[in-house]
Structures are given as structure tokens and as C-alpha cells.
Amino acid sequence: MISAISWVPKGVSKSTLSIANPPSKEEIGELVKRGLLQTSKEIENEFSDENMSISDEIQRDSELERALSAADALGKASKSSTLETDYLTDALKELDMDGYDEEDGGVDIFGSGLSNLYYPSNDMDPYLKTQNDDDSEDEEDIIIKSEDSIIICAQNEDDVSNLVIWIMEDTAEGDPNMYIHHDIIIPAFPLCMAWLDCPLKGGERGNFIAIGSMEPVIEIWDLDIMDEVQPSATLGGILKKKKKEKKKLIKYKEGSHRDAVLGLAWNKEYRNILASASADKLVKIWDVATEECKMTLEHHTDKVQAVAWNQFAPEVLLSGSFDHTVAMRDGKSPSHTGFKWPVEADVESLAWDPHKEHSFVASLENGTVVGFDIRTASSSSSSESKPVFTLHAHDKAVSAIAYNTAARNLLATGSMDKTVKLWDISNQPSCITSKNPKAGAIFSISFSDDSPFTLAIGGSKGKLQVWNLLREDEISRRYANFAHKDRPSTP
Numbered sequence: 001m002i003s004a005i006s007w008v009p010k011g012v013s014k015s016t017l018s019i020a021n022p023p024s025k026e027e028i029g030e031l032v033k034r035g036l037l038q039t040s041k042e043i044e045n046e047f048s049d050e051n052m053s054i055s056d057e058i059q060r061d062s063e064l065e066r067a068l069s070a071a072d073a074l075g076k077a078s079k080s081s082t083l084e085t086d087y088l089t090d091a092l093k094e095l096d097m098d099g100y101d102e103e104d105g106g107v108d109i110f111g112s113g114l115s116n117l118y119y120p121s122n123d124m125d126p127y128l129k130t131q132n133d134d135d136s137e138d139e140e141d142i143i144i145k146s147e148d149s150i151i152i153c154a155q156n157e158d159d160v161s162n163l164v165i166w167i168m169e170d171t172a173e174g175d176p177n178m179y180i181h182h183d184i185i186i187p188a189f190p191l192c193m194a195w196l197d198c199p200l201k202g203g204e205r206g207n208f209i210a211i212g213s214m215e216p217v218i219e220i221w222d223l224d225i226m227d228e229v230q231p232s233a234t235l236g237g238i239l240k241k242k243k244k245e246k247k248k249l250i251k252y253k254e255g256s257h258r259d260a261v262l263g264l265a266w267n268k269e270y271r272n273i274l275a276s277a278s279a280d281k282l283v284k285i286w287d288v289a290t291e292e293c294k295m296t297l298e299h300h301t302d303k304v305q306a307v308a309w310n311q312f313a314p315e316v317l318l319s320g321s322f323d324h325t326v327a328m329r330d331g332k333s334p335s336h337t338g339f340k341w342p343v344e345a346d347v348e349s350l351a352w353d354p355h356k357e358h359s360f361v362a363s364l365e366n367g368t369v370v371g372f373d374i375r376t377a378s379s380s381s382s383s384e385s386k387p388v389f390t391l392h393a394h395d396k397a398v399s400a401i402a403y404n405t406a407a408r409n410l411l412a413t414g415s416m417d418k419t420v421k422l423w424d425i426s427n428q429p430s431c432i433t434s435k436n437p438k439a440g441a442i443f444s445i446s447f448s449d450d451s452p453f454t455l456a457i458g459g460s461k462g463k464l465q466v467w468n469l470l471r472e473d474e475i476s477r478r479y480a481n482f483a484h485k486d487r488p489s490t491p
Contacts (some may be wrong), residue, residue, distance in 0.1 A: 001156055004193040005444040008150035012197065012207050013224060015144050020228040021477035024450075026358025040385065144181070145169075151329075151456050152223070153464055155192035161186045163209065166464060178466070182226050188213035194264035198271045198288050200232055200372040208232065210274055210288070212261030216252065218276055220288060227327055235286045236276070236293065255293025257282060263306040269314035277304035283319045285331070299327050299338055305349040312357035320347030326362050328374060339377035341385050343370055349401045356407045359388070361425075369413060371425065389429050393421060400445045406452035408480045414442030420457055420467070422475065433472050444453060453482070 090425045145151070149168040155161070163184040169177040192212040199206045200220070207223045222228060230405030236256030242249040251260065263277035272289040283304055285295040302323035312318040315331035326347060329338040330454055345366035353359035361371045369385040377385060394415035404410035409426035440460030448454045453475070457465040469475045 001443065001460045001462045002153045002464060003156065003190050003443050004154040005458045005464075006152045006193045006195045007208060007446055007448045007450075007456065008152060008195055008207065008223065009197075010149060010450045011146040012205065013144045013148075013150060014207070015146075016142070017224055017226045018105075020225050022425070031364040060413070068205065068478070084339070088144055092233045098113075101244045135476040142181070143155060149450065149454075150181075151464065151466075152193065152195070153458055154186075154193050154211065155407055155458070155462055156189050157462055161189050161213070163190070163211070164464075165223065168466065176466075178464075184212060184221055184228060186213070186221075191262055192264045193259060194266040194274065194490075196271065196274065196288065207208065210235075210264050210266065212264050212276060214260045216257040216259055216261065216280070218261055218264065218274070218286070233288060233291050235276070235288065236284075236290055255284070255296070257284065262304065262455050263319075265307040265309050265317070267309045268311070275307040275317055276311065277307045277319055279303045281321075282349075283307060283317070283329075284401065285317075295331075295334060299329065300325065305347050306362075308350040308352055308360070308468045310352050311354055318350050318352070318360060320350045322346040322360055326350065326360075326372070328377060340375070341372050341377070343387075344368070348397055348399050351401050351403050351411075354403050354405050361401055361403075361411065363393075363413065365397045367392065367394040367398060367417075369393045369398055369401060369411075369423075371429075372474070388429055389425065391423065391429055393426075393431075394419065396441075399441075399443055402445050402447050402455070404447055404452055405449055410479070412447065412455055414445040414446055414457065414459075416441045418442065418459070420445060420455070422469065422472075432474050434480065436465065437467060439463060439465045453479070 007126050007297065019301070038096050044462050068360055071265055109150060141346060144167065147170065150164040151168065153164045153166065155164060163186060163372075165181045165183065167179055167181045171177050190211050194210045194211060194226075196208050197205045198208065201222070208220050209223055211219045211221065213219075215237070217237040219231035220233040220235070222232045237253050238256075239251040239253055241251075257276065257278040257280050259279035261276050261278050265275045267275070268271040272287050273294075274282045274286045274288050276286065278284070281298070281302060281304060283297040283300070284293050286292070287294050297319070300319065300321040302321050304319050304321045306318075306320040309320045310318070317329050317331065318326060319329070320326045324343050324345060324347075326341045326343060327338050330336060330339075341362075343362060343364055345364040347362050348365055349363040351361050353361070360374070361369055363369050369391040370467050371389045372385070373388050374446070391413075393413050394417050396416035398413050398415050401415035402412045404412070408431075409424055411423045411425050412420060414420045415424065418439070419435045419436050423428050437457045437459075438461070440462075441459050442457060442459045444458045446456045455467045455468040455469060457467060459465075470479075
């Protein structure tokens with residue numbers, strides 16, 4: 001399954017990625033602690049019983065085969081001995097072994113002579129030429145071009161969690177060429193992602209992805225390095241675990257969450273700032289450069305599912321919770337209790353309108369999407385701040401929402417009912433088109449900032465889907481004035 005999707009802006013990734021150095025003994029020890037590696041003793045204990053049973057079965061099968069073969073041979077020996085002798089005699093006559101040394105032409109077993117065994121140069125050897133062509137194609141696939149689109153998928157399959165880095169190339173034929181560039185194995189089931197360019201390793205700009213998972217730690221991975229086994233930075237997490245009197249005692253890093261990290265949001269203005277939402281009912285503000293928690297907000301009474309920074313006022317943060325409220329806090333006034341809007345069900349996702357600084361939407365577990373204007377805000381959760389609009393969008397939970405950054409009032413919703421819908425939310429909100437992308441229950445959707453009419457979709461089937469909205473007649477008709485700005489060639 002694909003639980004989260006993120007685009008990497010074009011031109012940010014290095015054209016040729018670095019290869020990670022082999023881990024040191026200390027790093028290997030850390031990997032063992034995190035559960036990414038097992039010691040030989042653990043592996044031996046885990047498989048000893050299974051290997052014993054397998055060896056017993058093999059031994060029994062061998063004994064049975066020998067018994068059956070012996071019985072079969074005793075029954076057929078008298079009949080087959082004469083036939084086998086005649087067969088061998090005929091075969092030897094056909095080979096003419098007596099005249100073998102008198103043949104002309106040298107070596108003539110697999111070809112027409114010795115000349116076929118070598119070529120004057122490698123360029124003339126058809127096998128080496130084909131091999132070189134294949135190598136050059138592989139090398140070309142490894143190089144990331146500035147015009148390539150990059151999609152990061154956080155997924156889990158067969159109990160293995162990883163980040164899969166997809167490349168999408170435009171082609172002259174129209175349909176894109178999509179392939180997996182590489183992947184990164186991660187230790188825990190991923191739940192959310194946020195791309196960020198904070199230069200953690202110096203320079204003006206980085207290329208990192210922050211991952212929230214079932215563990216109380218946020219890992220930040222360098223997307224410009226292949227074969228990496230350790231994150232570049234970690235925010236929070238567990239220091240050590242102890243068992244005492246049949247109870248587990250867990251010691252956390254300072255400022256850490258105490259439960260799964262359910263939502264992440266990177267601040268594009270203050271590029272070292274990352275917000276996180278957790279099942280521990282807390283919202284935290286992190287400085288990723290120093291790996292420190294700068295602020296902990298305790299304004300929710302249940303799991304916090306989503307967080308989102310306002311693009312126009314980057315100090316303003318939204319958070320949505322299972323306590324049926326959306327809260328807004330201002331980083332400039334940390335002592336202020338903030339503002340709240342009550343909703344009818346668990347909050348699944350949040351999004352600020354990129355075209356209106358006062359508007360945001362929240363998607364809910366009951367299949368509805370509600371829109372609010374922050375100018376109607378109240379600091380009391382029992383206030384009568386009503387939504388500007390309510391969409392009965394889907395039959396099941398609306399797990400993901402995304403605004404289109406190019407076209408005003410164009411909103412995409414993804415649901416556990418396996419459909420993705422596009423809405424015009426101007427005046428009287430209405431559904432423009434609906435699609436079942438064959439991704440299973442939808443967990444994540446994301447518009448590309450570089451190609452705003454390209455929507456990436458991930459769900460329970462674990463297959464990345466990319467939808468070209470401009471191939472939908474109604475979308476093309478309504479937003480024709482944006483077509484010349486963005487002509488994605490996705491399927």
C-alpha cells in the first residue's frame with residue numbers, strides 16, 4: 001500500500017546522486033537497535049526450529065525416493081539392459097569416434113571455425129556492443145535531468161517499509177516514461193511525509209524528505225544519496241527500552257512524541273521549521289537544523305491527524321484532531337489559546353486555499369468536506385462558527401484533499417470509497433468529474449507544483465497512479481486558459 005505521496009520540485013535533485021559509504025560499526029549497532037538488522041544469534045534462534053523441521057522432511061523424502069528407485073530398478077532391470085546396450089552402440093556409431101581425429105577444419109563444435117571465437121576489436125563484437133548499449137541505457141536512467149518530475153511514495157509491502165523514488169519523463173510520443181530510480185528502506189510503517197529543502201548539510205538548498213511513522217520519531221532522509229541506511233537527522237524517538245517486573249520502561253529523547261506521528265508540515269518561509277501531529281494528542285514545532293523541539297502545543301484532547309501552515313502568514317498553523325475540532329495557533333503569540341472550529345467527525349486532512357489567505361478546508365471521517373473562513377474564528381470550541389460550505393463528497397472517509405495551485409477554486413478529494421473527485425468550490429460547490437483510478441482505498445493525493453494539472457494518487461493496492469486532468473473534457477473546457485501554461489503528458 002501507498003500511505004503518502006510527495007513531489008520533489010523540478011531541478012532540485014542532483015543529476016548524479018552520491019553513493020553512501022558502508023556503515024561503520026557504530027552505525028551497524030544503531031541499525032540493530034532500530035530493528036533494521038538482526039544479529040546472527042537472533043537469526044539463528046528465529047530459524048532454528050524451522051530449519052530442523054525442513055531437514056527432517058528432506059531426510060524422509062530422500063529415504064522414500066531411494067526406496068522407490070530401488071523397487072523400480074529391480075522390476076525393470078531385466079527388460080531394459082538389452083535396450084540400453086543397443087542404444088549406446090547406435091549412438092557411438094553415429095558419432096564415428098574412430099575417425100574423430102581425422103576431421104578437417106579445426107574447432108568446429110559451436111561455430112564455423114576458430115575465427116568466430118574472437119574479433120579484431122571490441123567494437124566489432126556484437127555481444128559486447130549490445131552489452132555496452134545496455135550499460136549506457138542504465139547509466140542514462142540513473143542520471144536525473146532538470147526537466148524530470150520526481151514522485152516519492154511511502155509504502156509498505158509484505159511487512160517491508162520503504163520510500164520509492166519515481167522518475168517521470170516527458171516523451172515526444174505524448175505518454176510519459178515512468179520508472180523507479182531507487183528506493184530507501186525505512187524501519188517502521190510510514191504514515192506521512194513532507195519534502196523540505198532546508199540545507200542540513202550546508203549550501204543554499206537541500207533535498208530532504210521527512211517521514212512520520214508508527215514510531216514516535218521523525219526521520220529526515222537525504223534524497224541526493226543512494227544506498228543510504230541511516231537518516232540525515234532524527235527528531236525525537238526512543239533512547240532505550242528496559243524491562244522491569246514484567247513492565248516495559250521506555251526512555252524518550254528530549255521533546256519527543258510518545259506515539260505515532262500522523263501528520264507533518266514543512267514551513268516554506270522558515271525553512272528549518274517542521275510541524276508534527278501525533279497520536280499522543282500533541283502538536284510539536286521542530287527546528288530540523290538543530291534537531292530540537294522548539295514548542296509543544298496541547299490544545300487537543302484526542303489524536304491529532306493533520307497540520308498545515310498558512311502560505312500567506314507563515315506563523316499561522318492549523319491542526320485537525322479526532323476530538324472533532326480544527327484549531328489555529330499563531331507562532332507569534334504562543335501564549336494565546338488560539339482559535340477553534342467544531343466539526344461533526346474525526347478530521348482526516350487539512351488544506352489552506354493557496355489563492356485566499358483566510359480560507360481552508362478540512363476533510364472528515366464521515367465523508368464530508370467543510371470549508372471555513374478564519375475571520376469567523378473563536379477561541380471557544382463550543383462557539384457557533386459555522387462552515388462556509390459543506391460537501392457531502394464521498395460515501396466513506398475523505399482521507400486526502402488537495403487544492404490546485406494554478407486554477408482558483410479547483411479542489412481534489414480522495415476517499416476510502418476508492419474514488420477521486422474534482423470540485424469547483426466557487427459560489428455553489430459542485431462536482432466536476434469523478435474517477436476510480438484503480439488504486440484501491442485512497443490514502444494520499446498530491447498536485448505537482450510544476451505541472452498543476454497532474455495529480456499523483458496512492459492507495460491500498462500499492463500502485464502509483466498519475467492522472468492528467470487536462471484529458472478530462474470538462475476540466476479542459478473550464479480551465480482552457482491554464483492549458484498553455486501546463487501541458488502534462490501523464491496518462
